[in-house]
Amino acid sequence: MPSRSLLLLSPTSNTVTKPSFLSKTRVLFFILTISSSVVIILTFLYFLYHLWYSLVNRSRTIPFDSNAPLKLQRFTYKELKNATNAFDEANIIGKGGSGTVFLGIARDGKLYAIKRLDTFSLQTEREFRNELQILGGLRSPFLVTLLGYCMERNKRFLVYEYMPNKSLQELLFSEGNNLVLKWNQRFDIIMDVAKALEFLHFGCDPPVIHGDIKPSNVLLDSDFRAKVSDFGLSRIKVEGEFGVDLFSQDLGKSTDLWKSQELSGNLTTETPATGTPVESAHEVDFALALQASSSSNKSRACYNVRALNLNSLNYNASIASESDFSKVGNGKGKEVSSIDIGGVDWSSKFVPYEDEPSSIDHSKELSFTTNSVSDDATNMKQWGKDWWWRQDGSGELCSKDYVMEWIGSQICPSANPDWEEEKKSTHEKIELDSSTQLDNLEDVHESHLQELGFEKLEKGFEKKELKSRKNRKKKHRKMQEWWKEEHLAEISKKSSKLRKLETKWKKGFKIPHFDLGRRFQFHRRKKFGEQNQDDCDANGEFSFRRGWKKKNKNSMGSDMWSGDLFSRELSSTTSMRGTLCYVAPEYGGCGYLMEKADIYSLGVLILVIVSGRRPLHVLASPMKLEKANLISWCRHLAQTGNILELVDEKLRDEYSKEQAILCINLALTCLQKTPELRPDIVEAVKILKGEMDLPPLPFEFSPSPPSKLFGKVRRKQKANAD
Numbered sequence: 074m075p076s077r078s079l080l081l082l083s084p085t086s087n088t089v090t091k092p093s094f095l096s097k098t099r100v101l102f103f104i105l106t107i108s109s110s111v112v113i114i115l116t117f118l119y120f121l122y123h124l125w126y127s128l129v130n131r132s133r134t135i136p137f138d139s140n141a142p143l144k145l146q147r148f149t150y151k152e153l154k155n156a157t158n159a160f161d162e163a164n165i166i167g168k169g170g171s172g173t174v175f176l177g178i179a180r181d182g183k184l185y186a187i188k189r190l191d192t193f194s195l196q197t198e199r200e201f202r203n204e205l206q207i208l209g210g211l212r213s214p215f216l217v218t219l220l221g222y223c224m225e226r227n228k229r230f231l232v233y234e235y236m237p238n239k240s241l242q243e244l245l246f247s248e249g250n251n252l253v254l255k256w257n258q259r260f261d262i263i264m265d266v267a268k269a270l271e272f273l274h275f276g277c278d279p280p281v282i283h284g285d286i287k288p289s290n291v292l293l294d295s296d297f298r299a300k301v302s303d304f305g306l307s308r309i310k311v312e313g314e315f316g317v318d319l320f321s322q323d324l325g326k327s328t329d330l331w332k333s334q335e336l337s338g339n340l341t342t343e344t345p346a347t348g349t350p351v352e353s354a355h356e357v358d359f360a361l362a363l364q365a366s367s368s369s370n371k372s373r374a375c376y377n378v379r380a381l382n383l384n385s386l387n388y389n390a391s392i393a394s395e396s397d398f399s400k401v402g403n404g405k406g407k408e409v410s411s412i413d414i415g416g417v418d419w420s421s422k423f424v425p426y427e428d429e430p431s432s433i434d435h436s437k438e439l440s441f442t443t444n445s446v447s448d449d450a451t452n453m454k455q456w457g458k459d460w461w462w463r464q465d466g467s468g469e470l471c472s473k474d475y476v477m478e479w480i481g482s483q484i485c486p487s488a489n490p491d492w493e494e495e496k497k498s499t500h501e502k503i504e505l506d507s508s509t510q511l512d513n514l515e516d517v518h519e520s521h522l523q524e525l526g527f528e529k530l531e532k533g534f535e536k537k538e539l540k541s542r543k544n545r546k547k548k549h550r551k552m553q554e555w556w557k558e559e560h561l562a563e564i565s566k567k568s569s570k571l572r573k574l575e576t577k578w579k580k581g582f583k584i585p586h587f588d589l590g591r592r593f594q595f596h597r598r599k600k601f602g603e604q605n606q607d608d609c610d611a612n613g614e615f616s617f618r619r620g621w622k623k624k625n626k627n628s629m630g631s632d633m634w635s636g637d638l639f640s641r642e643l644s645s646t647t648s649m650r651g652t653l654c655y656v657a658p659e660y661g662g663c664g665y666l667m668e669k670a671d672i673y674s675l676g677v678l679i680l681v682i683v684s685g686r687r688p689l690h691v692l693a694s695p696m697k698l699e700k701a702n703l704i705s706w707c708r709h710l711a712q713t714g715n716i717l718e719l720v721d722e723k724l725r726d727e728y729s730k731e732q733a734i735l736c737i738n739l740a741l742t743c744l745q746k747t748p749e750l751r752p753d754i755v756e757a758v759k760i761l762k763g764e765m766d767l768p769p770l771p772f773e774f775s776p777s778p779p780s781k782l783f784g785k786v787r788r789k790q791k792a793n794a795d
């Protein structure tokens with residue numbers, strides 16, 4: 074039996090050895106299969122995870138969720154591509170600092186204005202969000218309606234209602250435009266813009282400050298009625314933030330006291346809503362206090378802050394301020410939640426929406442600490458005044474203005490007929506002098522400008538840029554320094570195209586001539602011929618953000634000559650927002666945007682509409698120099714009692730003198746240096762409607778009168794007293 078069993082076993086043992094080998098390979102094969110499939114599955118899972126992650130991440134960047142009550146439509150890129158004929162150049166209706174606007178035709182034949190943000194940067198993203206957050210939540214007949222948006226990867230589009238008559242900028246200043254706005258139309262436009270601001274300042278809760286009122290942001294419908302657009306730089310006012318809480322309780326109570334005490338600034342130590350102790354107010358700058366006081370006038374509780382999804386600090390601050398402000402007995406204080414303007418409950422027109430808390434970037438405003446109060450105060454002290462002089466100059470155009478105009482002149486000399494005139498009359502040609510140093514741009518005077526070469530200019534910018542990087546932490550910067558560092562530096566940094574321009578200049582241009590009459594002269598070498606000049610004039614546009622760019626012939630909204638030239642650059646920085654010549658002096662640079670800043674811009678806009686000219690226009694003859702700065706000229710005319718001279722000549726005598734006087738005087742009150750003295754927008758609207766008298770104008774009409782004039786006045790007064 075054992076032998077049998079052995080026999081039986083032996084074949085079995087043989088068969089056992091063979092399958093063990095086979096099974097090994099099988100196992101190996103099995104393992105390989107398993108592991109490869111695991112790898113495949115893991116890769117697939119990783120892909121899915123990546124997809125999910127990017128989707129989640131992308132949705133995070135959407136400033137509102139699908140449950141939001143906003144009626145904004147989310148378009149796909151494909152839809153917009155189809156609507157614009159693949160973003161055909163023929164569909165371009167305008168170009169701004171941040172993007173190109175296309176005419177979009179929907180399948181049902183409806184027209185849309187589709188703004189494509191051309192660059193994908195933090196700044197454009199912020200502006201995009203701002204537009205969605207603020208304009209997207211507002212509905213008013215005086216605001217351009219934002220209908221939808223598109224976000225795909227780094228593509229950003231905003232879809233607006235189409236405004237057939239484009240912008241006021243184009244209507245007033247476009248060379249090809251022969252249409253002259255009639256007086257009635259102008260007056261209606263002024264009224265519409267004022268009503269838009271009324272809605273923003275008093276119809277929204279919390280109030281919205283536009284921050285960039287200017288002709289290119291006033292769009293016109295088929296009946297030439299105006300709607301305000303472009304909320305990229307606007308901001309939502311929260312009482313709890315910045316100076317308002319620091320000062321408003323005192324200022325709120327003592328606004329009148331201030332006036333009666335001739336703005337003695339007799340402020341006491343206060344605790345801000347955030348609970349941070351503040352240094353005694355006498356250490357705080359007067360300008361800052363004024364600014365705070367201007368808004369404190371309208372102290373109000375902010376009930377809808379959460380709806381606007383400001384970040385938690387803001388929100389807390391506002392809650393704190395709610396209780397604080399409830400104590401403030403302010404005559405002008407109001408509850409916006411139930412405001413009724415013109416029989417319409419505007420508060421209901423404000424569409425609140427939910428959003429993630431950080432979707433509005435208030436980091437700058439909220440980075441405020443006790444130290445920063447003093448820093449900001451010192452900053453304001455240091456160059457708030459400086460800025461004022463520089464911006465307005467009370468009859469004197471500053472170097473910055475000249476540089477700006479000068480650069481403009483090099484790009485589109487023919488755009489300025491006066492300069493053409495000058496060209497004919499002057500035959501002087503000054504060659505480019507490369508020995509001129511440009512280290513002290515702030516000290517650029519006419520003589521410097523005469524010698525100023527582009528190469529040097531750019532090198533100067535580069536130097537300044539390097540310096541600015543090193544000195545980024547430098548706290549107290551003068552306005553001049555700021556201007557150079559923050560903006561001029563970016564010219565060299567961002568615009569490689571500018572270098573091409575430089576080469577072009579070296580080849581084809583001679584130095585601009587800047588004579589005693591503060592005129593510019595522009596020459597080209599003959600070899601470039603007319604053709605080249607035409608190219609430059611007709612198609613060129615200079616943007617500080619993007620340097621030299623081709624301008625579509627359909628896009629006529631060039632801001633050249635207007636001071637708007639700088640808007641792109643100013644808009645593109647965090648330290649400065651707004652448009653030169655339109656921005657209020659107290660806000661310039663590092664101030665905190667308040668309603669009265671919009672009022673100031675409205676004042677400039679009114680003058681621009683009435684006069685049909687830009688706020689800054691360097692003219693040919695010394696005789697005309699006084700007219701170069703629209704605001705100063707207007708003040709001068711007001712002093713001489715001849716304000717109607719300001720009215721656009723193109724209107725001839727076909728305008729209402731009464732209305733024109735009203736508008737100009739209103740503008741003058743809006744242009745007062747002290748925000749406190751400017752009317753608020755409700756008052757402005759009432760004045761325009763004739764329901765309220767104009768407040769008395771200040772004696773000299775100039776918030777910063779030339780010291781000479783002041784001296785004269787003082788001497789006269791003294792003589793009279795004697």
Ligand SMILES: Nc1ncnc2c1ncn2[C@@H]1O[C@H](COP(=O)(O)OP(=O)(O)OP(=O)(O)O)[C@@H](O)[C@H]1O
Pocket residue numbers: 166167168169170171172173174186188217233234235236237239240242243289290292302303630640641644
């Ligand atoms: N809804 C619209 N309907 C018709 N045209 C429009 C509309 N929106 C903008 N445009 C045209 O596009 C131009 C550029 O507008 P955009 O808002 O991009 O720039 P901007 O306001 O001139 O510049 P910035 O953004 O630097 O302030 C306008 O001047 C206008 O002609």
